[in-house]
Amino acid sequence: MKIVSQNTAFGGMQGVFAHDSKACKGEMTFAVYVPPQAVNEPRPVLWYLSGLTCTHANVMEKGEYRRMASELGLIVVCPDTSPRGADVADELTNWQMGKGAGFYLDATEMPWAEHYQMYTYITEELPALVGEHFRIDPSRQGIFGHSMGGHGAMTIALKNPDRFKSCSAFAPIVAPSSADWSVGAFEKYLGSDKAVWRKYDACALVEDGARFPEFLIDQGKADSFLENGLRPWLFEAAVEGTGIGLTLRMHERYDHSYYFISTFMDDHLKWHAERLG
Numbered sequence: 566m567k568i569v570s571q572n573t574a575f576g577g578m579q580g581v582f583a584h585d586s587k588a589c590k591g592e593m594t595f596a597v598y599v600p601p602q603a604v605n606e607p608r609p610v611l612w613y614l615s616g617l618t619c620t621h622a623n624v625m626e627k628g629e630y631r632r633m634a635s636e637l638g639l640i641v642v643c644p645d646t647s648p649r650g651a652d653v654a655d656e657l658t659n660w661q662m663g664k665g666a667g668f669y670l671d672a673t674e675m676p677w678a679e680h681y682q683m684y685t686y687i688t689e690e691l692p693a694l695v696g697e698h699f700r701i702d703p704s705r706q707g708i709f710g711h712s713m714g715g716h717g718a719m720t721i722a723l724k725n726p727d728r729f730k731s732c733s734a735f736a737p738i739v740a741p742s743s744a745d746w747s748v749g750a751f752e753k754y755l756g757s758d759k760a761v762w763r764k765y766d767a768c769a770l771v772e773d774g775a776r777f778p779e780f781l782i783d784q785g786k787a788d789s790f791l792e793n794g795l796r797p798w799l800f801e802a803a804v805e806g807t808g809i810g811l812t813l814r815m816h817e818r819y820d821h822s823y824y825f826i827s828t829f830m831d832d833h834l835k836w837h838a839e840r841l842g
């Protein structure tokens with residue numbers, strides 16, 4: 566693992582690291598905030614998955630999570646959203662596909678399958694690396710994210726309820742199999758068999774029997790992607806009668822940006838800390 570940068574913040578350390586990824590077959594970069602408490606004891610770890618067009622840096626620079634993470638003693642890991650590098654397939658004029666748009670899935674179709682193995686990267690390879698280098702308590706893990714990363718967090722939690730104790734999302738894509746801005750990507754990454762798509766769709770996973778205790782979702786009502794891309798009401802309908810708890814908060818005037826995310830970041834960190842102990 567290579568140190569890209571390390572800076573002291575709120576008594577802890579904000580680092581950026583790079584490593585050779587086996588899953589994605591190339592160099593991957595991620596950010597980790599380590600709170601001061603981690604010097605003395607293993608601390609809970611929170612995985613933050615970012616949205617379309619992002620790298621590890623967007624939330625690190627604009628998410629405003631460090632003060633509260635330091636106070637609560639949370640380690641926050643922020644991975645990249647796709648494989649990178651000159652040899653990685655991409656669509657230069659399409660921001661919903663390719664680099665910056667990995668959708669946290671393992672692609673099965675060529676040329677994408679060669680490097681786009683983000684599900685394996687996020688659920689297996691990166692946790693092993695982070696566990697080796699940082700004082701995480703693996704029995705206390707939470708996951709959250711924004712937009713495409715909200716989709717990633719919710720689907721990963723639903724598929725790994727024994728590993729994650731908490732999950733929340735900012736403006737998540739709750740049903741990517743039928744959302745305007747993800748159908749094209751799913752077709753290219755996963756092929757035309759829609760039964761496969763259901764494994765990467767929070768609403769479909771719940772319909773197919775996956776369970777997680779509860780979710781917190783914050784959504785801005787002035788989000789330009791609300792009607793065609795995000796549609797949290799579909800998840801509200803999917804969890805009805807399942808026993809899955811959902812706190813869905815709709816906020817007047819907030820859009821899709823990091824101004825929205827940073828406004829509610831403290832609430833999400835507290836939500837996770839309460840459940841991670």
Ligand SMILES: N[C@@H](CCC(=O)N[C@@H](CS)C(=O)NCC(=O)O)C(=O)O
Pocket residue numbers: 615616617618619623627660711712713821822823
């Ligand atoms: N590039 C898109 C917007 C993409 C977008 O809003 N991405 C969100 C995640 S879905 C984001 O976090 N962007 C990076 C940022 O705001 O720093 C557009 O032009 O409409």
